[in-house]
Amino acid sequence: MNKTDDYLQIINHSPIPTFWKNSERYFMGCNQKFLDMVEVEDVGSLIEKLDIDLPWARNWELFEKDDRQVLETGQTVSRLEQIPSGEGGVVWSETIKHPIIRDGKIVGLVGFCKDVTIERRLQEIERERSIDKLHLKLADLVDKFMNEAQHTKLSIVDQRLGISHKGNKINRQQISLSCREQEIIYYLSIYKSPKEIARILSIIHDKDISVRAVQTAISDRLYVKFDVNTTSQLLERAAAYGLIPLRMPS
Structure with missing residues (x-):
């Protein structure tokens, strides 16, 4: 050989x-x-x-x-x-x-x-895991940023309105609005008076809704839920929370 x-x-x-x-x-x-x-x-x-x-x-x-x-x-x-x-x-x-x-x-x-x-595949799997972890961290950061931005936005609104909350702060999740309350906020946002709102709602729902009922809903319920004292404060805070309907609630 x-x-x-x-x-x-x-x-x-x-x-x-x-x-x-x-x-x-x-x-x-x-x-x-x-x-x-x-x-x-x-x-x-x-x-x-x-x-x-x-x-x-x-x-x-x-x-x-x-x-x-x-x-x-x-x-x-x-x-x-x-x-x-x-x-x-x-x-x-x-x-x-x-x-x-x-x-x-x-x-x-x-x-x-x-x-x-095999080594390359393991590296790719580890890289994908790292990317997934990064996405989760980014999502957490975005969520934290949005919460802080919302808090800052509300603080600015409160300062403008002269509202002070001594440990009695409200948040978006705590506010639950009925259909009637959503309707009233919507019409207030387009500059309708309680009298006009009562007339519009009476026509829409085909039943008599008094001006007093609308005024009571505003002063006794909405003011309390949003922790405000005036209609302008109510609309400012509702806008800050994104709770003003873009169209008439159905």
Whole structure:
């Protein structure tokens, strides 16, 4: 057995996926580990073919660029590659390509691969988890910002209205409005008087609604719910809470 056969025996039994090409970049052989990695059964389907003719053809330009650099300069090239496999999947490989030199002349190249597909998938899973955690943190920050903005907005409204809440603050969630109260706030917001509101509601609901009933709803219920003393304060605070209907409540 000559040295070449010895080398081939060593390579074929190596646990490292290995391939080699001639100086024209034609695929000339590989070991079983390489076939297993790229999910190709027969080395004969690869021999004397360029990358453009092989299962990983879609990345042939990148592979050819690295091959040319090795063959033309004699430099070793190392790269993380995506290699489309024979079964339609994608293999991530840390590939190192060395020149094959005989009698001082570059006659080909040999490539050694490390399958890092599992490691890459684990990294992607961890990255997705990190992104999910970041989204949750951002959502919390946005929620906190919105709450603080709402509080600031209400504080400004209170200052404008001259309202002081000594530990008796209300919030948006504590205010529950009946349909009648929503109707009254809506019509107050479009500058209707209690008398006009009573007349409109009587027509809409086809029953007599007195001015006194409207005034009582405003002063005895709405003022209390919003913790205000005047209609202008009521509308300011309702607007700050987003509780003024955009259209007539149905």
